[in-house]
Amino acid sequence: MNDPRMSRRLFQGLLGGGALTAAGVTAAGPADASDTEERPFRARPGGASSRRPNLLVILGDDLGWADLASYGAPHIKTPHLDRLAHQGVRFTNAYSGSATCSPTRFSLYTGRFPGRTKGGLAEPVSNRTQGLDPNHPTLASLLKGAGYATALIGKWHCGWLPDYSPTKSGWDEFFGNFGGVLEYFSKLGQLGEYDLFEGDATHRDLRYYTTVLTERAVEYVTRDHDTPWLLNLNFTTPHWPWLAEGDAATGAEIAEKIRAAKSHADVVDALSHYDGGSVAKYAEMVESLDAAIGEVLAALRRSGQEDDTLVLFASDNGGERFSYNWPLSGEKFSLLEGGIRVPTIVRWPARIGPHQVSDEPNFSPDWTATLLEVGGARPDPAYPLDGTSLAGYLLRGEEPGERDLFWRVRANRALRRGDWKYYQDTDGKDHLFNLARDSREQADLAPDRPELLKELKAAWEKTAEDLLPYPAS
Incomplete structure (x- = not known):
């Protein structure tokens, strides 16, 4: 969606003509949700804080380009994510690192093209032999080396135990699922096994998964932290099977099919739920994701950490069957725009002004580089990043310059x-x-x-x- 108000040429013209005043973009506090006017992005040098921020990175799963009201969805209400966008910067030309789940996660965790690593060649990771090499530096391991506490809550999808795990790749804590998909109540996953873990041990909880993850995330952000922290919060919503919180009976039917499966293909067929779902059910799932993120952000605000926390929200790839992708063509698995262009929002009240929109092209590895820079961590020179840090752009108004996204x-x-x-x-x-x-x-x-x-x-x-x-x- 290329709104002419958002073009770089217009932005430069506004600066040159003085039509955009500094006062219009320098409000420090949370934005008024009733004020929905967006302004071309302008950095706010200096800002209100120089401390290293907490880093809250939230991923939706198979959430399409226009599945949020602030991105154009006419039938889905997302007030919390819309408010997040009004409090920071909404990106119109942001992309996932790949067209499917695990390659994008490889690109975000490593800051490199998925094809740099053997595990990243899987599209997606689907068996125990594939995964992220624990010896490879990650966003978490590098930030941990710089003094951050690190946690991953939710979907990992970069390999199964015993060889692969977030706790083997730099995250101090892990609570979530190893695989790429699970039934939301029974927690039976793509290997046909129970897939909810705390660290390396199974954790029993048969409630709706989005609810369970939200509770854990709220607990983490409201703890007494004595260091800055990184939390990767990876929801499975709105990935199939298309189940909302009131659909436990349908979930039980899917779980029975998984238990009766005679092959891996049978398990995936049961989880795919292609005889179910609807546009209305999908909207319900996206709205539940929005409500869950709203709970986490409210807890962050109550904890007094909101101003000094950089929140990055995005999707892991483009939308699928019931997603609203207009005007883009293509969907998940494809490198047409609908398969890789994703909603992306950044908020950091202490350093970034509200009510802003940016058409600067970017993709997942750029955010790895950005988070490392603002966190004061250096990339490992033996594993050079493929992303470009946007910290200079966001904080100092430095243009990233034309470059290739691959x-x-x-x-x-x-x-x-x-x-x-x-x-x-x-x-x-x-x-x-x-x-x-x-x-x-x-x-x-x-x-x-x-x-x-x-x-x-x-x-x-x-x-x-x-x-x-x-x-x-």
Whole structure:
């Protein structure tokens, strides 16, 4: 969605003409939810605090580009996430690191392309042999080395015990599920086994999973912390099976099918719930996610830590069956915009002004680099980041400059440079789109701009040369 009010050209014109006043973007406290006017992003140098912030990173699961009211959903009410957006910066050109769950999580946890690591080649991780190498530095391990307490609550999806776990990769605490999907009540997951753990031990709780995770997150943020902290809060909502809090009976039916399954494919078929769900049920799930995040943010406010906590909210990939993605084409698994462009919101009251919108292109590895910088942690030089820190942009108004955003999946490829996107479809045909004019990717300009297509394709291939090859299917 490319609103002309949000263009960089207009932003520069406003600055040059003096139409945007500093007073309009420097309110320090939480934004008034009734004030929904958005202004082009402008950094607030200095801010109200120089301390290292707590870092609360919240992921929705398969939440589509426009599934929030603040991103255009006409039928889904998301007052808490809309308020979060009004209190900080809403990004209109933000992307996941890949088109499916676990590769994006690899890219966020490592700050690198998923194809840098063997486990990141799985799309997604689906068996016990795949996972994030515990020896690889992560967002958590690097921040922990800089003095942060670290915790992950919710969906991990980067490998199963005994070889893989958040607690083996830098998180002090883990409470959640190892796999990519689970039935919301029984907690039976994609391996057909119970999948709710505290650390390395199973934890029995048969209540609705979103509720359980919310309680744990509230407990964590309201603790007496004597150091800054990182909390990765990874909800499974609104990923299938499409179940809301009142659907325990339907959940029990799915659980019975899982128990009766004779193969892994049978388990996945049961969890996929493709004979169920609806647009209305999906909206109910998104609204429950919004309410859950509202509880966590209210607890953060009560704890007195709101001003000095950077909150990052995003989705792990584009939406699926019932998602509202307009005007984008494509969905999860695809590198068309609907598969990778995601809602992304950042709030840090002490340093970032409210009511702002930014069209600066970015993707998951950029946020790894950003969080490390604001947390005072250095990347490991042996594992160079593929993301670019946006701390200078957010805090000092430094333009990141034009750079390439790169994606590779088995099915297709994509690269974005400025407004231009190179895309190769599943048949191997190359396309060129101008996203500023055509975010729906309907006007293929490859025949009109062959030299630009060649240039972007060559850039994609140069980056891909450094990645691990996919194993034979």
